[in-house]
Amino acid sequence: ACGSSSDDTPSGGSGGLDKVKVGAIPIIDVAPLHLGKAKGFFREQNIEIEVINTTGGSVAVTGVVSGQFDFAFGNVVSLIQAHSQNIPVKAVTVGNASTGKPGEDFGGVVVPPDSPIKDAAGLAGKNIAINNLNNITDTTTRASIRKAGGDASNIKWTELPFPEMPAAVMSKRVDAAMVVEPFFTIAQNQGARVVAYNFAEAIPNMTVAAYFATEQTISQKADLTGRFKTAMDKSLKYAQEHPDEARQVLQTYTKIDPAVAAKIVLPAWPAEINRESVQTLADLMVSDGLIKEKVDVADILP
Amino acid sequence: MSAHSTVRPGRRSPGAAVGTVARVLRWIAAVLGLPVALLALWWVLSADSETFYLPPLAEILAAFDDVWLRSDRLRADVLPSLLRLSAGFGLAVVLGVGLGVLIGSFRRVRAFCEPVLEFLRAVPPPVLVPVLMLFAGFGNTMKVLVVLSGCVWPILLNTVEGVRAVDEVLTDTCRCYGIRGPARLWHLVVRSASPQIVTGLRQALSVGIILMVISEMFAANNGLGFSIIQFQRTFAVTNMWTGILLLGLLGFLLAVLLRLFERRALHWYSGLRQFQRNDGHR
Amino acid sequence: MNATGISPDGAGPLLDVRALRKVYTGRNRSVEAVRDLTFSVGAGDLVCVVGPSGAGKTTLLRCIAGLLAPTSGEVVLEGAAVQGPPPGMAVVFQEYGRSLFPWMTVQQNVELPLKQKKLPRARRLELVRNSLDAVGLGDVPAAYPWQLSGGMQQRVALARAVAYEPHILLMDEPFAAVDAQTRADLEDLVRSLWQRLGVTILFVTHDIDEAVYLGQRVLVLSSSPTVVLDDVAIDLPAERDQLGTRSSARFAELRAQVFGQVQRAKHQSGAPDHQSGAQGQPAGSRPADTGTGPETTEDRQPTDAGSR
Amino acid sequence: MNATGISPDGAGPLLDVRALRKVYTGRNRSVEAVRDLTFSVGAGDLVCVVGPSGAGKTTLLRCIAGLLAPTSGEVVLEGAAVQGPPPGMAVVFQEYGRSLFPWMTVQQNVELPLKQKKLPRARRLELVRNSLDAVGLGDVPAAYPWQLSGGMQQRVALARAVAYEPHILLMDEPFAAVDAQTRADLEDLVRSLWQRLGVTILFVTHDIDEAVYLGQRVLVLSSSPTVVLDDVAIDLPAERDQLGTRSSARFAELRAQVFGQVQRAKHQSGAPDHQSGAQGQPAGSRPADTGTGPETTEDRQPTDAGSR
Amino acid sequence: MTPAATVPPPAATAPVPAGRSGGTGPRGGNALLGLLGFATFLAVLEVVPRSGLVSANYLPPTSRIAGALAELLGEGRFWTAVADTLRGWFLGLAIAVALGVVVGFVLGTVPVLREFTASTIEFLRPIPSVALIPLAVLLFGSELGSVLLLVVYAAFWQVLVQVLYGVRDVDPVARDTAYTFGLSRWTRIRHLLWPTALPYLLTGIRLAAAVALILAITAELIIGAPGLGNEINRAQSGGAVDSMYALIIVTGLLGVAVNGLARRLERAVLSWHPSVRGEETP
């Protein structure tokens, strides 16, 4: 694939690189982006990327819409929400996905070691910490509770940043917490017990996040978008195939303890967005009241 | 050295009534003129705004009614926020004035505490939230504490300054007349520091509102700040703008309340100041 | 040196106050501070103005200085009606502490008006030095006003006025707040400056001794609303000294005369029906005991009560 | 009424100052303000203390009031050594503007010490009314101090002291900052209160006329470091009035006597070698011209220079 | 975001005697006491986690924080962050001060303008700057511009209000003096208005400096703009508790330094002012 960069369009000019800004949260999920940058996969496509830290999905959407980023990383629920508010954003390629294997995923619901809660169904009516209300974590947690036969209607959600969750669970300030890596591992190291792998259980092989851009960028800079997608896909593939390098690259942009980094479960970085999972998610959002009208995800997927 | 006072009742001029009406009109114009003009400008400029994040003012105002007045939000969100704000603010007043009087009264205590206080004050409150959560969980207690942790500094430090500046002659007067204990604390120390304390209150109030919002970014499930952030996250931009508007309005109303309180509590001070400014020459 | 205000050399009056009236109009009160003042001051005169507290002395002076617009009547200085602060006039205020700029040294304070006059630097420095020397402060140009005693500060204000080389110098109770000794020194200073520089001086005071000691003429104002009650020519010798002059028989006579007028002034103003107004005022209004309350003055003799 | 400080009725001295010495120790200097003061005041006496500026009058008074601990020696009041402000003592400070609580009305200001004394409300109100009436301020109880003139404010301070019903009343140059007329009134007020209430009064002033006019005895202090130079018994009749008394021959004699002592005081202190110290101070420290600088006073006559 | 010590405008403390050496006391002793206080604070922080009162996982003892701090000091990335924060702080402060001075002087010297803007200022001032975060992100994204907007907004009011007070506080006697000597408008502004307002302005700057720093860090924390706040965020989301606390300590120390600097500036510029000169003459 290295030589195939010759189908360059005039946009590049005299061999100049396209400078592209990508907004991303400094978490494990975006390891391929950093890895791809380090490996020179973007440069191969005549793209020079600058990764700009964001603090969450809505900032990323805002940044993309205001033109501050060309592309950004965000979870699909945020994208669907934005779309339902008529914000013209569209996914470019996959961001990350659940491993699809309950028992070995990069996030789940943990409880204190001596908790009476044994499984997802036991979470019904409990106080659960999540990072963002009305987003992917609570939607999938609800789904997995329902799948386990529990009642998901009267759960008390508590918004809490992921870093605070292990402490909150261990000190029993909440009954359970939906955490992702590295805090998933940290919590388990401290003795917390996993009762649900909601990403894996709710929807099979669920796509969690995507790299996205505005419709305008996608249509007007089709070539650039294409090259970005190519480089990104290569990076995803490489990261999926070289987990150790992915773990190493974490040290360049996060502060995760190397000992922890070695133990964490990495998310899946598949080649394609699982369209079906996204549609299921969108439907769940309607039934959970996150959005008012049914969304056809074809509108936001590439 | 004679004291002049300008409060001199004189004959009313015949045109007084006309003058009063004109003055009231002018006052109204002065108070409302610019705000109305600015709103009008905003209205016109945003009238056919295509920018997603800057909806037309007309739309925002229309939504305001729906979002805040015709829903349960006033009770479910605004009220809890205000309650937490007032709890935090109230505690900050008690703590700030109490500690301030203590620290201000004793030079050694002040020297001992000052660097630590300066240090703690300089730590941005949002950074402290995780620490506070360790100790206070994340219920209302935590949020009240967040508000408190920010509000207490302006009050504390202003009180310290005010207490330090208590007039020596007054202090001696109290000693001579055997005014001690609680009477001294109230009639001399607190009263004499009260102008500074109120300055502190005013600063603390604006900090408090900000922290009310910030505290609701963590572990909240209701509140004005929480709503605004939810609106923002779910891209309900018009609703978000109504929240900002409401926040500004609340801030303004609370500031007015405080001003009224100040006017009552410190009328002696404004009188004194005015006297000194106008014609007290000593 | 005569009571008419026309200076003997026939140059005509330098300052002409004509039917001056000033009414302060506030929100819902209006005070007629000055009812009708007419007098003139010849070039080179030293005229003292006395009157009870609240008589409107300050008001008069501020009108002359162009800081206050008269309600009616006019102030004519050197042939032109005063509209704003006229050039060539300097004012020394009672509140020396507040009329010096605390952020400037003595030197800078004195120099500032000269800069505004666009004098060359050398000339400015010369003027500053001379005037500071004249008031006996030649050695402290680098000090800040607040590093000086009250008397010294007042002398700086005087030096500033002198350096400005005014044709006419207005002083509003300039020595009211300095102690007796300093005050005597400053009085002598004013007279010697006046004699040396030939400047016209209007000196407002409520101290009768001071007025008689200093002036060529003493204008006695009635209490508010104010009119001129008397214009006493002071025929003391030009060379005066604190001890000799003040203990002379003529001084005592003049003082008694002025005192009599001031006594009269307290009970007589432009508006006879206004007379008792001062007593019935509620708390918070002009206090009744600022030194001229009618209730305690009748029984005092000129020789005693007039001196501080 | 005698110079020994033992009151004629043989009750023994109310106040005894014994070998009082006070050294101020500052950062890197220490000032011996009072070297050795011994005197006593009988119950019901009215003693005036005069001395040049900086003599240590305020220091003495603050030691007596228990606001300052003496370096050595002691102050004995009613048989007990003073450790802190003794009950039954009231102090009127010079800074009237700063000794009243600006956030309290006149009424509240006067009432506060009585509340502290735990008097019943009715009695308090009665005392407040009476004392305000006594100083002629019966009509302004609801005014704030800053709404009053300086003289009125000082009278409020006096009323507060009077209402407190002290055995002994200390006053530190209480009238230094009020105008001549008000001052005369307040002087008469003090004497009449003293006569009516039988309180013991220690009155600090630097005005010789005032001391002689007011006191039964005048204590003359030397300049710093301070000793008692003289103790003059004032044998004027008990009924005094501003005009008659001040113009009497005996008054002039006594004034001359005290003045002579004060003149001596300026050049003589507990430490003769200290004498020239006052002149060599830099600008910004105690100003050299506060009315008693040695350089200008020699050539003045007692009758003139001594009066404020 | 206004947690700040406020000695109300120095000149506003009129009733306070100028020459008090009140509380300055022996300098060396005070500094020692202060150090002792700080040491106590650190000792408490060391003991509390060690005693098991809170888990050292969440509140590490001082020694571990110190270790992390030492490590940080060796990282280039840390210094970049400090530089970023300081740049945002300084630029924001500079803009706010410049704006505040210009607007303050214009409004302060033209009474009509002042009258007609008063209500608007009162309305805008209490609007918490966090409410502007969405707007900031929209306009500038998560970069310096956003930080600047928030910093400038918060700091501007501090400066403006102080300048307004200051300009109004011109002594009438001094003003009359200027008029009678025929000083021109410019000279009056330069030599009368400016020095009068300067103490107020410096108080405003001191307040604004503290607020600006807090806001710069908060903005970085919430918006994700580069700087210390963002580093804290990074440490937090990476579970690096020690570095997080080390960074918090750094922000506190920065705040102390900024305050000290501002006070020093005040002392240097206002050598003539009673509040400053009072400390020198005993």
Ligand SMILES: Nc1ncnc2c1ncn2[C@@H]1O[C@H](COP(=O)(O)OP(=O)(O)OP(=O)(O)O)[C@@H](O)[C@H]1O
């Ligand atoms: N700005 C003002 N507004 C209203 N009334 C005023 C004002 N200034 C002065 N007056 C009134 O005008 C009268 C004259 O005041 P003015 O200050 O001229 O008297 P004065 O002779 O200078 O008194 P003093 O000897 O006390 O200085 C007084 O009754 C005073 O109350």
Ligand SMILES: Nc1ncnc2c1ncn2[C@@H]1O[C@H](COP(=O)(O)OP(=O)(O)OP(=O)(O)O)[C@@H](O)[C@H]1O
């Ligand atoms: N707190 C102090 N620290 C150091 N020296 C002081 C202090 N207070 C007064 N002194 C010095 O003690 C001496 C006596 O001062 P004091 O105030 O008692 O004099 P005074 O007789 O009251 O003077 P005045 O008539 O000016 O009020 C002076 O030399 C003064 O400088």
Ligand SMILES: [Mg+2]
């Ligand atoms: Mg006047």
Ligand SMILES: [Mg+2]
């Ligand atoms: Mg004294």
